[in-house]
Amino acid sequence: MFMRTIRITKMSLDELWRSADSVGWRPSSAPRSDWPPPPSETNGYLRVRCNGGLNQQRTAICNAVLAARIMNATLVLPELDANSFWHDDSGFRGIYDVEHFMKSLRYDVKIVEKIPEIRKNGKTKKIKAVQLRPPRDAPISWYTTDALVKMKEHGAIYLTPFSHRLAEEIDNPEYQRLRCRVNYHALRFKTNIMKLSQSIVDKLRAQGHFMSIHLRFEMDMLAFAGCFDIFNSKEQEILKKYRKENFAPKKLVYKERRAIGKCPLTPEEVGLILRAMGFNNSTRIYLAAGDLFGGERFMKPFRALFPHLENHSSVDPSDELAENTQGLSGSAVDYMT
Structure with missing residues (x-):
């Protein structure tokens, strides 16, 4: 009986080390053929500050891209809040391949590294982003109403903090695929x-x-x-x-x-x-x-x-x-x- 238990345990342990069968599941991050590219003109600029640990920050980045798509906004390269816990100010460019990120998502959202200055009446002017605190797990409707109104009014908004600030359950498969594209394809660490x-x-x-x-x-x-x-x-x-x-x-x-x-x-x-x-x-x-x-x-x-x-x-x-x-x-x- 003892030897039999040993054999069963060993077989079970061997099984634990094997790769799990996909049981028919396939990646579904690719957009469907009718997914339109972002319009040439956007409603303004979206800045976000992603807080928390690395996993929380990645989730926040995925949500930031989706929020920009929902609002037809130009996404400013997400800021990583690393000082409070990590004591690290290297930011997005310090760990991620920025060029790959922007290129991978060029058919989904417009992305810039910083809000550009504008010239008006011969003078250079900075666009100041108005700061907003999104509700936790905010619905899409918050982004298409409250946030969008402020963006159109000021030209840019700054959402902080931005951890768990967009609902996970969204009844739109294309939006969920976009999240997957960001996490599994666009977010690549530096070489x-x-x-x-x-x-x-x-x-x-x-x-x-x-x-x-x-x-x-x-x-x-x-x-x-x-x-x-x-x-x-x-x-x-x-x-x-x-x-x-x-x-x-x-x-x-x-x-x-x-x-x-x-x-x-x-x-x-x-x-x-x-x-x-x-x-x-x-x-x-x-x-x-x-x-x-x-x-x-x-x-x-x-x-x-x-x-x-x-x-x-x-x-x-x-x-x-x-x-x-x-x-x-x-x-x-x-x-x-």
């Missing part, structure tokens, strides 16, 4: 980031199977979720202060949020789930970089479950990698790995 991540993957694969995990047990995520009770009093003060400075006031009850899955899993809980799935303690895990809040106290149980841990520094300790994995660039390298 140095792609090369570094591929080098890391090659070195990891040379030693066999591995999985990549971003534990995301970090200060901004925990503060946003309002999940404080598992921390000591000093740590709770830090989280509450960060939340007050960065997020809207809201009464959050830890036990209620935890019960409905709104609290990030602790590293130990992630490890227990992986073990329950069939991954054993010989599994090699690549950990995406991030400052684990609470430190070793929370990491120790995870390391006991999975002792073979790697990160980009341990895989490639070279000076070149260290120089190119700071701030958002490091997050981008981990994203591709």
